[in-house]
Amino acid sequence: MNFDFDDDQQLLRESVRRFLDERYPLSVTREALEADVVLDRELWRRGAELGWTAMLIPEQHEGGSITSQPLVDLVVLAEELGRTLNPGPLVSTNVVADAIARFGLDEQRSTWLPRIARGEVIATWSLSAEGTPDLEAPGVDAVVSEGGVTLNGTARYVHEAVGAELVLATVRLDGKAACVLVPLPHDGVRVRRHTGLDLTRRFGEITFTGATVPADSVLGGAEVLERAISVATVIKSAEATGAAEILFERTVDYLRDRVQFGRTIGSYQAIKHRLADLLIEVEAMRTATYYAALAVDEGFEDAAEAVATAGSYVPEAFAHLTGESLQLHGGIGFTWEHDVHLFVRRSKSDEPLFGEPSWHRENLFEMLDAATLGESA
Amino acid sequence: MDITTSEVPPQYDEFRKSLQAFIGAHCPPLEWKARTGIRVPEEEHDVALLRQWARAIHDAGYVFDRFADTPGDPYEQRVLEEELGATGIPYVVGNALVAGAIKMFGTPEQRSAHIGPMSRGEQIWTQLFSEPNAGSDLASLQTKGRLDGDEYIINGQKVWSTWAQWADHGYLLARTEPSPGPGGITALILDMKSPGIEIRPLREMTGTTDFNEVFFDDVRVPVANVIGAPGEGWKVASASLATERGGVGRNLSWETVVRLADLARTTSRRGTSLGDDGSVRQQIAAFAARSRIQDHLGKRVETRAENQAVTAWDAPLMKIWFSELNLEMLEYGLDLQGPRSIVAEGDEAAYDDGFLQDAFLYARAWTIAGGSNEVMRNLISERGLGLPREPRGDA
Numbered sequence: 082m083n084f085d086f087d088d089d090q091q092l093l094r095e096s097v098r099r100f101l102d103e104r105y106p107l108s109v110t111r112e113a114l115e116a117d118v119v120l121d122r123e124l125w126r127r128g129a130e131l132g133w134t135a136m137l138i139p140e141q142h143e144g145g146s147i148t149s150q151p152l153v154d155l156v157v158l159a160e161e162l163g164r165t166l167n168p169g170p171l172v173s174t175n176v177v178a179d180a181i182a183r184f185g186l187d188e189q190r191s192t193w194l195p196r197i198a199r200g201e202v203i204a205t206w207s208l209s210a211e212g213t214p215d216l217e218a219p220g221v222d223a224v225v226s227e228g229g230v231t232l233n234g235t236a237r238y239v240h241e242a243v244g245a246e247l248v249l250a251t252v253r254l255d256g257k258a259a260c261v262l263v264p265l266p267h268d269g270v271r272v273r274r275h276t277g278l279d280l281t282r283r284f285g286e287i288t289f290t291g292a293t294v295p296a297d298s299v300l301g302g303a304e305v306l307e308r309a310i311s312v313a314t315v316i317k318s319a320e321a322t323g324a325a326e327i328l329f330e331r332t333v334d335y336l337r338d339r340v341q342f343g344r345t346i347g348s349y350q351a352i353k354h355r356l357a358d359l360l361i362e363v364e365a366m367r368t369a370t371y372y373a374a375l376a377v378d379e380g381f382e383d384a385a386e387a388v389a390t391a392g393s394y395v396p397e398a399f400a401h402l403t404g405e406s407l408q409l410h411g412g413i414g415f416t417w418e419h420d421v422h423l424f425v426r427r428s429k430s431d432e433p434l435f436g437e438p439s440w441h442r443e444n445l446f447e448m449l450d451a452a453t454l455g456e457s458a
Numbered sequence: 459m460d461i462t463t464s465e466v467p468p469q470y471d472e473f474r475k476s477l478q479a480f481i482g483a484h485c486p487p488l489e490w491k492a493r494t495g496i497r498v499p500e501e502e503h504d505v506a507l508l509r510q511w512a513r514a515i516h517d518a519g520y521v522f523d524r525f526a527d528t529p530g531d532p533y534e535q536r537v538l539e540e541e542l543g544a545t546g547i548p549y550v551v552g553n554a555l556v557a558g559a560i561k562m563f564g565t566p567e568q569r570s571a572h573i574g575p576m577s578r579g580e581q582i583w584t585q586l587f588s589e590p591n592a593g594s595d596l597a598s599l600q601t602k603g604r605l606d607g608d609e610y611i612i613n614g615q616k617v618w619s620t621w622a623q624w625a626d627h628g629y630l631l632a633r634t635e636p637s638p639g640p641g642g643i644t645a646l647i648l649d650m651k652s653p654g655i656e657i658r659p660l661r662e663m664t665g666t667t668d669f670n671e672v673f674f675d676d677v678r679v680p681v682a683n684v685i686g687a688p689g690e691g692w693k694v695a696s697a698s699l700a701t702e703r704g705g706v707g708r709n710l711s712w713e714t715v716v717r718l719a720d721l722a723r724t725t726s727r728r729g730t731s732l733g734d735d736g737s738v739r740q741q742i743a744a745f746a747a748r749s750r751i752q753d754h755l756g757k758r759v760e761t762r763a764e765n766q767a768v769t770a771w772d773a774p775l776m777k778i779w780f781s782e783l784n785l786e787m788l789e790y791g792l793d794l795q796g797p798r799s800i801v802a803e804g805d806e807a808a809y810d811d812g813f814l815q816d817a818f819l820y821a822r823a824w825t826i827a828g829g830s831n832e833v834m835r836n837l838i839s840e841r842g843l844g845l846p847r848e849p850r851g852d853a
């Protein structure tokens with residue numbers, strides 16, 4: 082039994098943490114957001130050199146994972162980026178890299194993957210106009226046309242849509258889900274930046290009006306989408322776990338120091354018990370995330386269930402933890418200067434993306450229902 | 459990362475088959491109703507059957523690690539736990555916590571006098587720790603042992619002693635040394651047939667009787683029955699209690715998830731099955747996620763144990779996670795039944811013969827027994843996070 086990272090992954094963690102501490106800490110992101118820049122492309126490129134976008138890309142295309150469990154490797158990275166509330170589209174870019182690597186043609190692989198691995202191309206991923214993965218929602222419709230495939234409609238809440246060079250658009254084609262690669266900028270594609278709740282990230286809306294791409298830009302259907310959601314859920318959960326972990330540490334430190342009524346507030350039992358609950362929550366977030374990564378990497382029978390478990394539990398726990406942390410900071414926690422609101426914003430903004438918790442729970446119930454019918458205890 | 463527990467290899471099929479045949483031939487038909495939790499038989503007749511069952515298991519050559527000097531074949535242990543566990547009939551009679559204490563701290567004489575007989579069902583044990591005025595604050599216990607020659611003379615009272623009504627021996631904590639607090643406590647092996655012991659069964663909120671009050675009036679215990687050394691009782695007890703907390707309730711919660719799914723499917727409101735009700739599906743799935751996370755947490759804790767990296771929060775965390783999930787699920791199990799939830803075991807209208815009603819009541823045991831969840835939260839925040847300890851009062 083080793084439900085923990087191995088030595089190479091620990092080394093990866095150390096090197097990424099060092100880089101982030103020195104070059105891309107939260108304070109840098111903070112300055113950038115005040116200047117309305119958000120993502121520093123040069124730093125993203127440097128991060129790519131450390132493997133941020135490489136884990137799901139084969140070696141022949143300049144990628145490569147640390148171990149034979151690339152998603153577990155990515156968990157290490159995502160936790161570290163999460164700790165600094167890094168603005169980069171770690172989820173989207175890796176989802177698209179993975180989709181091209183698995184489902185793309187040779188030409189698409191050699192065109193895009195090395196540039197994604199080098200951090201030159203930012204790839205993003207769009208769902209419906211409601212930001213949900215369900216086909217019933219209004220979104221982007223595709224039809225087979227003379228020039229290939231033509232897209233019409235809007236996708237919203239797309240991470241880094243404004244800066245991206247490539248989007249994997251989820252569309253409806255012949256009444257079914259399809260995933261289509263569209264280089265950006267592109268004729269018939271307009272991008273509008275959202276004003277966001279999460280100040281450390283940029284989201285955008287992509288409107289397709291008769292945008293036509295070659296027919297082979299369609300990577301596939303439901304299988305591509307399903308895999309993308311698994312990958313996204315793991316990375317999103319790991320970013321949340323890293324962010325929760327650092328905020329929890331900072332909160333405990335604050336409560337150890339702050340004195341009221343002649344004693345540190347961390348000595349009050351009402352506070353101690355809430356911190357015990359938060360510790361449990363962080364542990365649970367970790368284990369749900371690690372298990373999902375492992376289950377998807379290893380193709381465990383319960384991989385889909387593990388994704389639904391992490392996808393439903395982790396974002397809500399994260400949001401609960403950030404709210405508690407704010408409360409325990411008192412008035413200072415309500416200020417613009419203090420970082421805690423950035424975590425609150427991140428957690429609530431992340432929560433509904435790439436499949437809301439309730440969507441994952443419905444999936445989980447369906448699996449439970451199918452598996453336990455007639456198997457009464 | 460590697461969490462694969464390897465499949466039991468095919469060469470153990472033979473072992474499993476003969477074990478199944480053995481179970482088929484010997485597993486006792488108890489009058490005692492199967493209920494959730496750690497429950498104690500109500501009839502002497504069932505106790506005798508359980509003793510015979512333990513004896514039969516032993517005589518057939520099956521040995522559990524907890525009673526063995528050296529661990530047995532791990533696959534055989536797994537098959538044993540799986541097959542015997544599936545019967546729902548306890549295969550260890552009484553509270554076997556003391557086995558760990560005797561193995562870790564006992565003399566060779568104590569080992570041979572007790573470990574073997576426990577494994578044969580000849581000795582039923584009870585844990586005599588808690589007192590009316592020493593529960594969470596166990597170190598303040600007041601039961602006294604006064605040295606008289608080569609015997610201690612015990613006076614005092616214990617409470618919540620599970621299995622004491624049927625026990626042959628007690629794992630007793632008493633104050634024998636002058637120092638107050640933990641340093642004065644000694645762990646002793648008590649013969650429950652000794653003169654001066656009075657046992658009064660207590661009835662729990664479930665209506666059944668698992669635990670008892672135990673009174674000592676000049677009860678004589680040989681000095682040779684000390685486990686470890688005089689004054690070491692706190693160390694001995696802590697070591698054995700840690701194993702109990704770690705082991706509480708694993709896997710039990712998934713069974714309840716399955717029961718809830720069943721209940722939802724077979725219950726309707728306004729003409730619609732609750733299995734098709736969005737809010738019910740959401741709630742049961744949320745429980746399912748937490749139950750799965752319980753397994754994952756267990757694997758993390760196991761990993762740390764194997765790497766000698768146990769943290770102060772491992773055992774408390776598992777206990778809180780399971781017991782609170784369990785309680786919430788069972789409350790919900792009654793909610794889902796609506797008005798039907800008011801009928802219990804024995805009423806023909808009851809759902810599943812009132813299993814959930816009894817389990818709902820019993821869920822209250824898990825959040826208290828083995829160290830209350832509040833005390834667990836103190837442990838996490840004080841020993842785990844290093845926050846200041848609660849001040850001791852002098853009341």
Ligand SMILES: Cc1cc2nc3c(=O)[nH]c(=O)nc-3n(C[C@H](O)[C@H](O)[C@H](O)COP(=O)(O)OP(=O)(O)OC[C@H]3O[C@@H](n4cnc5c(N)ncnc54)[C@H](O)[C@@H]3O)c2cc1C
Nearest residue numbers: 585586587588593594618619620823826827828829830832
């Ligand atoms: C089903 C069951 C079986 C049991 N079996 C056994 C057995 O076989 N042998 C045995 O020795 N004991 C047994 N016990 C006893 C069990 O260990 C105690 O009940 C438990 O440790 C709590 O002690 P108490 O009952 O005295 O409650 P108290 O200590 O009086 O606690 C009452 C309340 O106060 C809270 N509290 C106490 N101290 C603090 C604090 N410092 N901070 C915050 N809150 C606090 C508690 O959490 C609880 O909510 C059993 C109990 C149960 C319920």
